[in-house]
Amino acid sequence: MAARSYGQYCGVTTAVELIGERWSLLIVRDLLVGPRRYTDLRQGLPKIPTNILSARLKELQEGGVVRRVPLLHCGLVYELTPYGRELEPIVLALGRWGFQRMGEPQEDAIVTADSLTMALRTAFQMDAAASLPPADYEVHVADVVLRAQVDGPALRIAQLHPAGRPVDPRAQDRASVDGAADVVFGAGPGIRRLIAGELTPAQAVDEGVVHVLAGEETLIERFAATFHIEGGRA
Amino acid sequence: MAARSYGQYCGVTTAVELIGERWSLLIVRDLLVGPRRYTDLRQGLPKIPTNILSARLKELQEGGVVRRVPLLHCGLVYELTPYGRELEPIVLALGRWGFQRMGEPQEDAIVTADSLTMALRTAFQMDAAASLPPADYEVHVADVVLRAQVDGPALRIAQLHPAGRPVDPRAQDRASVDGAADVVFGAGPGIRRLIAGELTPAQAVDEGVVHVLAGEETLIERFAATFHIEGGRA
DNA sequence: CCGGATCCGAATCGATACTG
């Protein structure tokens, strides 16, 4: 174990010893969306070997980042501790930083419900949203369906598909998503260019990057204003 | 190379592919202090194998995070690109996060000039400092000597020792550090407890964690108010 | 000295199979 130490007495070093191993931060990313069972994590991280997932969960527990919570009569879930939840702004900032270097996806690259959820949180412009009317979006990307409800500065995201048996009856995921969304649209990977501002909403619709399935097409503009990542590129 | 991909089209994933390898973020940490030559980085990361340092620098360049800059007649330095410099708030936040879990140092753990510099930046409370008079601290920890000049919301840190041949004549490091500091003090690893608020300034001096070598002892209180990391512990 | 490249054993990771 001492072999994996960086040998420095420093906060950054300690942090990367806690969450710097391969896969660790992606597990944290998914757990930031909500508690997950072992199998959920495996589906959200399809390429992780199971022994590595086990090992990481164990290390994260020892580091006080993750907690294992037994569920009455129905298995157990992993969830972030309060300390682990303090990573949220860091993971969001990293997502914003990495977003700028995402090119076109490799052909085998996938989009998971949790990664898309975090991507929307990453791109959420609270200030812009606060000055816009509430809106309720249903987004389809690959086989993932998300419902993003924006109300002033608040954002709530529910995962409609893949379903994933609700882990907790109190789970908010499905709550209050009974009505219809204001707009339903499908998108391909090119949605990155819309969020990056490389495409105007009109262009995105014209090019077929975004196709409206139901509801008001003009809401795509509000979506683009609400979810945006600056490319402060030189 | 595709073997090291996480197989997801996601900003967080892209980010950890760029800077998630072992040692990468520590190289970034040191480069956030200023441009460094290969040898400087080796000294700042004493336990890094030289082949790994080479490999990481190459990867970081390919990722557009680091740039290699030849110096006229005197070698070359590595420096962060503008994109790499955008990591500063993230690295500082990670340092703050990890700081809370730093226990007592392992016996072989060291403190480097760059890591201590970043630690002070991490702990710097701009708001508190802005409402305090300017102050000029000289801090000795192990064999590192730093000069931290606080002037309102601004913090400037110079590394007085180890010296490290100035990389650029315009380097600010030694500039304007001719006068005497307002207070000079030495500290051991216990300074962590002062910054974490586990120790009052008076206790820190009493326990010998901090010993004033010159100047006004009362400035230790101002130092503690200026450099502080909350332990939002449960 | 600076800026690496090379070699090799040890540790880790990835893929798959298997189990309570």
Add this chain to the structure above:
DNA sequence: CAGTATCGATTCGGATCCGG
């Protein structure tokens, strides 16, 4: 469902070596 066990493929670490 929630992991262990196994084993070959990679990567890391430590040391040495090399061209300016």
